Amino acid sequence: MASPPQSKLSTKALEAAVFTPRMSALSAATPPMSNPPLPQLNLMDPMMQGTNTYIQPEIPPFPNLSQTFDGMSIDQTALTQNPYDYNPVAPQQHQQVNPYAHQNNPNDVYYAQQSYSQPLQYHLYAPLGPHKQNLLSYQRTVHDLFLKDSIREDLQKKAEATLQILPNSTLPNVDSYHSLVPLDLHVAKPQGKNAQPQPQSTFGHTSWVYKATSNKDGLAYILRRLEGFRLSNEKAIRVVEHWKRVLNANVVTVHDAFTTRVFGDNSIVFVFDYFPLSQTLQDIHFGPNSRYQNRHHGAHQNQTQNANTEHMLWSYIVQIASALKTIHAAGLAARTIQPNKILLTNKNRIRINCCSIFDVLHFENGRPLLELQQDDYIAFGKLILSIACNNPHAMHNAQKSMDFIGRTFTPELKNFLLYVFNGPASGGPRTMDELLSMISFQLIQNFDSSLHQNDVLESQFSKELENGRLVRLLCKFGFINERPEFAHDHKWSETGDRYLIMLLRDYIFHQVDEAGNPVLDLVHVLSCLNKLDAGTDERIMLVSRDEQNCLIVSFRELKRAIEASYSELSKRG
Numbered sequence: 001m002a003s004p005p006q007s008k009l010s011t012k013a014l015e016a017a018v019f020t021p022r023m024s025a026l027s028a029a030t031p032p033m034s035n036p037p038l039p040q041l042n043l044m045d046p047m048m049q050g051t052n053t054y055i056q057p058e059i060p061p062f063p064n065l066s067q068t069f070d071g072m073s074i075d076q077t078a079l080t081q082n083p084y085d086y087n088p089v090a091p092q093q094h095q096q097v098n099p100y101a102h103q104n105n106p107n108d109v110y111y112a113q114q115s116y117s118q119p120l121q122y123h124l125y126a127p128l129g130p131h132k133q134n135l136l137s138y139q140r141t142v143h144d145l146f147l148k149d150s151i152r153e154d155l156q157k158k159a160e161a162t163l164q165i166l167p168n169s170t171l172p173n174v175d176s177y178h179s180l181v182p183l184d185l186h187v188a189k190p191q192g193k194n195a196q197p198q199p200q201s202t203f204g205h206t207s208w209v210y211k212a213t214s215n216k217d218g219l220a221y222i223l224r225r226l227e228g229f230r231l232s233n234e235k236a237i238r239v240v241e242h243w244k245r246v247l248n249a250n251v252v253t254v255h256d257a258f259t260t261r262v263f264g265d266n267s268i269v270f271v272f273d274y275f276p277l278s279q280t281l282q283d284i285h286f287g288p289n290s291r292y293q294n295r296h297h298g299a300h301q302n303q304t305q306n307a308n309t310e311h312m313l314w315s316y317i318v319q320i321a322s323a324l325k326t327i328h329a330a331g332l333a334a335r336t337i338q339p340n341k342i343l344l345t346n347k348n349r350i351r352i353n354c355c356s357i358f359d360v361l362h363f364e365n366g367r368p369l370l371e372l373q374q375d376d377y378i379a380f381g382k383l384i385l386s387i388a389c390n391n392p393h394a395m396h397n398a399q400k401s402m403d404f405i406g407r408t409f410t411p412e413l414k415n416f417l418l419y420v421f422n423g424p425a426s427g428g429p430r431t432m433d434e435l436l437s438m439i440s441f442q443l444i445q446n447f448d449s450s451l452h453q454n455d456v457l458e459s460q461f462s463k464e465l466e467n468g469r470l471v472r473l474l475c476k477f478g479f480i481n482e483r484p485e486f487a488h489d490h491k492w493s494e495t496g497d498r499y500l501i502m503l504l505r506d507y508i509f510h511q512v513d514e515a516g517n518p519v520l521d522l523v524h525v526l527s528c529l530n531k532l533d534a535g536t537d538e539r540i541m542l543v544s545r546d547e548q549n550c551l552i553v554s555f556r557e558l559k560r561a562i563e564a565s566y567s568e569l570s571k572r573g
């Protein structure tokens with residue numbers, strides 16, 4: 001019998017980390033679920049030939065300045081000015097939630113059907129295995145070999161949200177977009193005497209946000225529809241062409257805008273990039289489910305908490321400054337810097353949403369660009385002030401709020417706010433270059449964090465580097481070994497290549513130790529499969545099942561044998 005391989009991973013360390021026993025223990029503990037039929041994956045030739053062809057599984061749907069300003073105060077005219085007419089109370093009246101972030105609400109118009117609630121079995125991704133400190137430096141757990149569960153689960157949820165559809169939807173196809181799913185749930189309102197008018201969005205029109213799939217490229221997009229809008233000037237909609245060229249990692253890219261009557265009215269639709277499971281800063285910081293809800297920044301928090309809050313604020317400031325730099329350089333103004341129009345798409349990762357809409361809607365107003373851009377700075381300051389004070393109404397008592405900022409955070413933050421509210425001491429207009437030089441140290445710090453984050457992701461991805469190849473190889477094994485229809489075909493199963501492959505499989509998967517116990521060594525399996533796929537010249541000893549014969553054979557020869565058998569199978573198929 002083949003002796004156990006010299007693996008760097010101890011059998012003991014792996015005992016608790018092997019798939020099968022744990023998975024079955026989990027399934028035993030889990031009440032049986034009425035699972036939908038498994039997706040039909042077509043594992044045909046393209047995959048086996050190493051091409052990137054991927055057959056989309058059918059996913060079952062489920063519901064839901066370097067100048068100090070310390071002695072200065074804020075110019076009251078700047079504070080009373082409200083460039084965007086932003087009313088922080090409005091979002092509460094206009095109750096909207098992301099259906100993917102919440103469970104079904106029976107009052108919701110679209111998601112009352114319980115029947116298609118079928119979440120993925122995330123419990124299967126729970127971290128398992130012994131604690132790191134029990135292991136020696138050369139030992140690894142299974143989880144060290146694959147992508148972190150939290151990242152995989154996050155990506156799974158996002159993919160699931162992207163693929164979600166609305167069964168029995170009566171929503172029409174719009175232009176080249178189909179499979180519309182509404183993302184902002186308009187809560188059912190009482191009818192008749194108590195009927196209330198449909199709430200208006202930031203844009204002064206009833207607005208709807210749909211996720212939709214493009215039939216040009218198959219990708220998911222956001223369609224933002226404004227009801228009852230008549231385009232009076234053809235030129236207005238062409239502004240979007242300028243916005244299409246604004247490519248910045250902190251701006252939600254706009255792709256198109258068109259008018260339509262498919263909803264039975266005159267609507268204008270803007271097409272944006274879709275970021276699954278994103279939430280607005282309004283939801284995150286001031287929403288009913290906000291984790292900051294009962295938190296009072298400042299005196300009640302310790303220094304570490306204040307430092308964390310400031311770290312988050314600088315991250316927001318740097319990202320918005322980057323977006324504004326690109327937007328202003330393109331001869332445009334953002335006009336939507338407000339909490340309900342900034343999306344959080346990942347931890348501390350924000351993007352300005354809905355750019356271009358005001359430019360189209362208020363085209364006729366023709367306000368000077370410089371004025372609009374200066375309004376962006378004030379809106380920027382209001383946003384940061386309200387988040388720093390954890391109070392959407394912080395602007396109502398700006399001086400008190402600024403005193404609070406001065407007591408709680410570093411002087412740099414206060415100086416930043418004074419600059420965006422008051423402008424430079426020289427009295428000229430604010431400029432992005434001046435602002436950026438003021439916050440240059442924070443830019444470097446954020447750049448550094450983002451490089452660290454890249455390194456973490458790269459090391460995570462490297463763990464999955466070879467998995468695609470190995471799965472294809474395992475599939476070939478599965479196709480070749482133990483074919484019942486060829487069981488009595490002497491030529492197929494008993495001789496040459498197939499015999500070698502069978503012994504190789506025993507060598508890789510069916511090793512036993514001196515006491516005859518199975519050796520479940522994942523590192524041995526992975527290293528054999530990698531050597532086999534590479535076709536190395538390393539030779540191994542394969543032992544027949546009756547222990548009467550030994551064969552010394554290289555991985556290169558074994559690879560050739562697998563290729564030959566697989567091509568014979570595909571010829572017969």
Ligand SMILES: Nc1ncnc2c1ncn2[C@@H]1O[C@H](COP(=O)(O)OP(=O)(O)OP(=O)(O)O)[C@@H](O)[C@H]1O
Nearest residue numbers: 096098183184201202209222273274275278280340
């Ligand atoms: N580009 C996008 N990608 C993914 N989700 C989005 C995108 N834009 C909006 N959403 C989702 O749609 C929800 C509603 O967005 P919306 O901008 O209408 O916010 P709102 O608070 O309802 O603002 P308003 O009062 O103007 O309607 C957001 O909470 C967000 O989850």
